[in-house]
Amino acid sequence: MTRERILDTRPDGSVAITCPDENGIRYLMLGSDWWQHPWHERPWWFWIVQFQRKVARGVKPAAAYKFCRAMVTGGLSRREAIELIGEYSVGHLGVALEIVDISEIPTDRTYRDAWRRSSNGGPIWVCEKAAQEIDEARMWRLYETA
Numbered sequence: 001m002t003r004e005r006i007l008d009t010r011p012d013g014s015v016a017i018t019c020p021d022e023n024g025i026r027y028l029m030l031g032s033d034w035w036q037h038p039w040h041e042r043p044w045w046f047w048i049v050q051f052q053r054k055v056a057r058g059v060k061p062a063a064a065y066k067f068c069r070a071m072v073t074g075g076l077s078r079r080e081a082i083e084l085i086g087e088y089s090v091g092h093l094g095v096a097l098e099i100v101d102i103s104e105i106p107t108d109r110t111y112r113d114a115w116r117r118s119s120n121g122g123p124i125w126v127c128e129k130a131a132q133e134i135d136e137a138r139m140w141r142l143y144e145t146a
Contacts, residue, residue, distance in 0.1 A: 003102045006086035007117065007124070008094030015115040015124055016094055017105065020085045028067075028081035031074020039071055047072050054088075063087045096121035110134075 002025065006018040032039040039046060047068045054064035067088040070076050076084065079099070086097045098121045106115070106124060114130035117123070 002082075004082050004099055005102055005105060006082065006090065007096075007098045007100055007105075007121075008086070008090045009096045009117045009119050009121070010094045013116045013119070013127070014113070015117050016090060018086060018090055020082050024085060025078060025081045027074075028070045028076045028084060029074055029078065031070070032072050033074070037071075058092050059088060060092050063091050095119050 002020055002022055004020060006020065008016050008018070010016055027034070027037055027039075030037065032042070034040065050071075051064050051068045054067070055061050059067075063084075066084055070081070070084060082099055083097075086099065091097060096117065096119055104123075111126045111131045111134055114127045114134055115124050116127045116130075117125070
């Protein structure tokens, strides 16, 4: 299991965490010549179709191109592969993409929906107003079931 996580800040200030898959990292490092690669022995134009599908889904064209090209040719280092996964998978959804170790993410998930980050990145902090709303909703649910 990979220890790296990709953090990004969404437009509302909330924090999204992406966990890159080891197989995806390996595919970007080794390319489609690797026999277990999902694009192995596909026609030469397969990557163009995948590029078009990704752009139609909202992925930025530059990120889609780099991703598809790396899937075919490989050659990325582990760090470059993780950066590309972040750029490709969440680059169009948020800002301040940052690769962090799992130890830098809070372990207490009680106020996970209240986690915030600056639009420039930085550490995760808990928004008091959002945490209060979470507590209030939890208390109302307990009241209604009692």
